[in-house]
Structures are given as structure tokens and as C-alpha cells.
Amino acid sequence: MADKNNHVHEGDDQQQITLIDDKGNxxxxxxxxxxxxxxxxxxxxxxxxxxxxxxxxxxxxxxSFTPDENGDASSGNLYPIEDDDEWDMVEEVLNTFLADEDEDGE
Structure with missing residues (x-):
């Protein structure tokens, strides 16, 4: 199986997103x-x-998001993940990313 992280792109210090909750915060x-x-x-x-x-x-x-012309998430649209199988896939990628970060930090 191919490396699942070959499409992972770490965020840089410039990529920030403002989220607004149900109360407008x-x-x-x-x-x-x-x-x-x-x-x-x-x-x-x-x-x-x-x-x-x-x-x-x-x-x-x-x-999930629609990338802008640069492929960034900071100005594209964000969409909730509602499918359980899709959530499982996202969690697996996150766990792999975190495990790789732990290895790099040691």
C-alpha cells in the first residue's frame, strides 16, 4: 500500500481560519x-x-474544503464531515500524522 501521507501538507504560520460558532462567536x-x-x-x-x-x-x-486557486483552505469554503467512514479515514490520517510528529520530535 502506498504511503497514506503523500498528500499531507503541513500548515504554515500564515494559514489561519476564523470559525464562527452557533452563537456568533x-x-x-x-x-x-x-x-x-x-x-x-x-x-x-x-x-x-x-x-x-x-x-x-x-x-x-x-x-472538507474547496481549495482556493493556491490550493489553500484559508479562503475556500469549509464543509462538515458527516459520513462515519469518512470520519474514520480522517482520524486515521490524523493519527498517522501525530505518530510521525512524535517520531520526528524524539
Whole structure:
């Protein structure tokens, strides 16, 4: 099987997205990484709160998105992931990414 991370692109310091909750509150998020899925024919973005510190556990948000002309998620449209199998795939990519980060950090 091919490396599942060959379409993972780590976020850079410039990629930030503002999310607005149901109450109209805005929160700035940093792009953790984006990736493409051939199985679902979509691009995905994983985000974490900009205010999170390095030593705290964070709630990572995941969305499918329509990339802008540069392939970025920062100005495209975000869509919720509603399919359980699709969520499982996203979680698997995230877990692989986090495992690779742990190896790089040691």
C-alpha cells in the first residue's frame, strides 16, 4: 500500500481560519495540515485553536474544503464531515500524522 501521507501538507504560520460558532462567536484557528483523499475525491483541513499552548491538549477540528486557486483552505469554503467512514479515514490520517510528529520530535 502506498504511503497514506503523500498528500499531507503541513500548515504554515500564515494559514489561519476564523470559525464562527452557533452563537456568533469568532475564534481564530491555525491550520495543522491539509490532505487530499482520492477515495472521497475531496480535500481536508485539520485545525487547532490559535490560542492553544504547546503543552495543552487541544480539540482538533476537521472539515472538507474547496481549495482556493493556491490550493489553500484559508479562503475556500469549509464543509462538515458527516459520513462515519469518512470520519474514520480522517482520524486515521490524523493519527498517522501525530505518530510521525512524535517520531520526528524524539
Amino acid at each position: 469568532e475564534e481564530l484557528y491555525q491550520v495543522l495540515f491539509t490532505f487530499d483523499s482520492e477515495d472521497y475525491g475531496k480535500s481536508y483541513v485539520l485545525l487547532y485553536p490559535e490560542s492553544a499552548s504547546d503543552d495543552e491538549e487541544v480539540d482538533i477540528q476537521a472539515f
